[in-house]
Amino acid sequence: MKIDKRQRDGATILDLQGRITIGEGDVALREAVQAAVADGAVNILLNMGRVRSIDSSGVGELVAAYTTVTNRGGKLRLFSLPGRVLGVLQITQLVTVLDILEDEDEAVASLA
Amino acid sequence: MPEPVERTIRLSIGSRYENIELVQAVLDETLASLPLDEDAGYWMGIALREALTNAMKHGNGLDPEKKVEVCLAVDESGIDITVEDRGSGFDPSAVADPLAPDNLLKTEGRGIFYMRKFMDKIDYDFGAGGGTKVRLQKKFGAAGAAVEADQED
Numbered sequence: 001m002k003i004d005k006r007q008r009d010g011a012t013i014l015d016l017q018g019r020i021t022i023g024e025g026d027v028a029l030r031e032a033v034q035a036a037v038a039d040g041a042v043n044i045l046l047n048m049g050r051v052r053s054i055d056s057s058g059v060g061e062l063v064a065a066y067t068t069v070t071n072r073g074g075k076l077r078l079f080s081l082p083g084r085v086l087g088v089l090q091i092t093q094l095v096t097v098l099d100i101l102e103d104e105d106e107a108v109a110s111l112a
Numbered sequence: 113m114p115e116p117v118e119r120t121i122r123l124s125i126g127s128r129y130e131n132i133e134l135v136q137a138v139l140d141e142t143l144a145s146l147p148l149d150e151d152a153g154y155w156m157g158i159a160l161r162e163a164l165t166n167a168m169k170h171g172n173g174l175d176p177e178k179k180v181e182v183c184l185a186v187d188e189s190g191i192d193i194t195v196e197d198r199g200s201g202f203d204p205s206a207v208a209d210p211l212a213p214d215n216l217l218k219t220e221g222r223g224i225f226y227m228r229k230f231m232d233k234i235d236y237d238f239g240a241g242g243g244t245k246v247r248l249q250k251k252f253g254a255a256g257a258a259v260e261a262d263q264e265d
Contacts, residue, residue: 021132021161022161022165022169023130024129053154055158055226057165060222061219063219088158088226091226092222097216
């Protein structure tokens with residue numbers, strides 16, 4: 001799992017690449033979100049466009065990231081989800097809880 | 113006339129998460145010889161990974177000395193997977209429903225749900241001497257149907 005951080009219009013964007021699965025990607029995601037929050041990030045956008053796979057541990061980390069950010073008064077958005085990743089979130093009904101946007105422009109605009 | 117596809121592969125792995133990748137590679141290679149679409153193999157892989165995770169984490173407590181026994185049996189009609197740990201077992205009926213409103217934002221508890229969604233049948237067997245054996249079965253032809261159905265909702 002490779003994660004790059006950048007800024008756009010006041011939001012912190014994490015570009016995720018690889019698998020968010022147990023023992024590797026899940027830990028990387030947790031550390032990246034915690035580091036961004038520690039650096040003062042309030043609103044965080046997760047670019048999921050290059051996520052190849054996710055398992056229940058990865059889903060758990062997405063939920064943890066959502067809780068961490070919203071409990072601090074911020075917003076966490078996901079965008080550009082590949083079909084398989086979206087499918088995993090749909091069957092556990094997390095699409096009703098997490099904020100999922102079509103693309104980066106839409107995600108950034110949603111923070112306004 | 114093509115040879116019938118029938119293989120049984122047995123693996124004994126230590127309880128380290130990196131070994132999940134090894135089993136995934138064996139599954140991928142096994143399924144590659146079958147006329148399955150890519151999605152079918154993908155969802156079976158997720159189910160297998162969840163079973164391995166549970167065996168290593170909840171069964172064997174991530175003790176690398178405790179083995180997880182894996183058997184992949186495949187033929188043209190489907191796949192039959194067993195994953196066995198050395199733990200003390202659990203009560204499947206006591207596993208919380210991850211779709212319950214109070215559980216939606218929990219960070220754990222979705223692995224068995226995903227296994228049930230992505231495979232046709234799941235059975236548990238608890239040996240007298242301890243250990244949990246989970247059996248995952250999938251008939252080819254209906255692979256991925258559960259996910260496709262949900263996405264249409």
